Amino acid sequence: MTAKSGAILMAVLLAIYLALVGWRAVQFVATGEPVAVAMGIALVVLPIIAAWALWRELAFGVRSQALVRRLEAEGGVDLGIPLLPSGRPERAAADAAFGAFRAAAEAEPESWRAWLRLGMAYDAAGDRRRARSAVRRAITLERAER
Template structure:
């Protein structure tokens, strides 16, 4: 829930930023001075890159949340990873469980559930780069499975 509130807050701040910067960008472009026009164009393009990045992050969050819910509803979330009082996975347990989860994902390369679980273990072990990569793969596999099933 906190991540959702944070994402919404970031989106609101970004929209406010875009409005304010957009006004300045138009003012720069309207001067007709070459340098000012270039600055105005940059002030338009760079925030659009930010919007694209935020949209991709929100899409990742929504899709990974759906996969987590689907796995949880099916009773298939990893239950061998102890959770700390803070709600985070115990790092030592994640490190110990990692080889088994990695082996399963490698032996079942088309199983989105195995890749999603591996992403959870990576996250618990503190390797967020690999966690995101594993979850992205799980999302792609799930989307492909859903498409094949015609859902």
């Protein structure tokens, strides 16, 4: 299963969940009992927060993939990091090459391309949190450039 089909499946499951929980929330609120009303309100608010979080993740995925495709079209995606037979980057090589990508992003702090490459290097090195942060910065910079 690809990441895209997994995300679509999660969105469909969330929609079904929201419908079922929404119906239960209406039933709780309709009782008029204070505790049941509070539970009904919680059943509405918590899934809305979940839907918002899922939307942010999907939007991040779509925007980051669009930037990667744009960088691919420009011929700037090759990080020069050797891949394992599974297709994943060699972590030791990624760690060794990482400094050059960080230096490039520091040298060009307004370049979304440099930040996207840095995010890809973080990802190759296994640091997902910093990878997401660098890619978010690339998305912000690319939007500002438009």
